[in-house]
Amino acid sequence: MGPSLWDGLRSPVTFIGGYLGAGKTSLLNYLIAGSDTKRIVVLVNDVGDINVDASLIANHDGDTIELTNGCVCCSLIDGFAATLETVRTMPAPPDHLIVELSGVAEPQRVVPWASTAGFCYDSTVVVVDVDQIRARASDERLADTIERQIDAADVIVLNKVDLVEPARLQDAVQWLRTRTDAPMVPAEHGHVDPVLILGVDRAIPTTERSPSRDHDDAHITSTTSLTEPMKMSEATDLLESLGPEVVRAKGFVRAPGGEILLLQLVGRRCGVSIHHDDAVTTGALVVISLSDRTC
Numbered sequence: 001m002g003p004s005l006w007d008g009l010r011s012p013v014t015f016i017g018g019y020l021g022a023g024k025t026s027l028l029n030y031l032i033a034g035s036d037t038k039r040i041v042v043l044v045n046d047v048g049d050i051n052v053d054a055s056l057i058a059n060h061d062g063d064t065i066e067l068t069n070g071c072v073c074c075s076l077i078d079g080f081a082a083t084l085e086t087v088r089t090m091p092a093p094p095d096h097l098i099v100e101l102s103g104v105a106e107p108q109r110v111v112p113w114a115s116t117a118g119f120c121y122d123s124t125v126v127v128v129d130v131d132q133i134r135a136r137a138s139d140e141r142l143a144d145t146i147e148r149q150i151d152a153a154d155v156i157v158l159n160k161v162d163l164v165e166p167a168r169l170q171d172a173v174q175w176l177r178t179r180t181d182a183p184m185v186p187a188e189h190g191h192v193d194p195v196l197i198l199g200v201d202r203a204i205p206t207t208e209r210s211p212s213r214d215h216d217d218a219h220i221t222s223t224t225s226l227t228e229p230m231k232m233s234e235a236t237d238l239l240e241s242l243g244p245e246v247v248r249a250k251g252f253v254r255a256p257g258g259e260i261l262l263l264q265l266v267g268r269r270c271g272v273s274i275h276h277d278d279a280v281t282t283g284a285l286v287v288i289s290l291s292d293r294t295c
């Protein structure tokens, strides 16, 4: 532990990063549910114009703040600063602030904000989909973003270990080890003991890499409203009909029986499940694709 700034007046800030679909929201939900920390404020950044991730945050007693339609590390940096000001001026500072970054965000660009008035840096956690990371990192359009995310990690969560053979996991770990000395924690569905993540009090990492261009170059986000009810099989068909350029899709649609269906696609893996949340009223699908341009 370095010199601690935790004097009860500054709120520690944890950043959760990692590429689209790695499992950041699952980890966030697990941390909130399992932490002893009293009042956690959660800031969720989604590049789509509806914030699906915020809708997926369950059982949170504290405040959840949504930042949508852009990325906090580039196009929404002013919105991020304004949101920190909102948190800072709350009547009582939260015991912890967790920032779920967008899947394309570079943590290095936002972590300096954790040393501004009212806050102190806790750590940056980067969630990795062990099934997809090697393929993503070998795509020249994504390699730079993914490498920068890994380089920023104080802790790596090796998520979805239940989906891969041991050899594939070993391969992912070996590759990650060529880039980072950060401790790695294996996880299924983002289940990681909050003790390993919150309150670790790291120093803000320094980076010698030059800033990159905005990732709007590499990713195209579109939202389609889904107003007609859809059966589960139809929702699956819709996800499976998306082209290979789609790296992430997520959204909700109402089923003929009135249930809310949650649609998710990560790479070529898709899933449709019933989502129990009365707050979801609009059907929509956010689709994030890779553009042909190299970033």
Ligand SMILES: [Zn+2]
Binding pocket: 071, 072, 073, 074, 075, 104, 105, 106, 214, 215
């Ligand atoms: Zn960004």
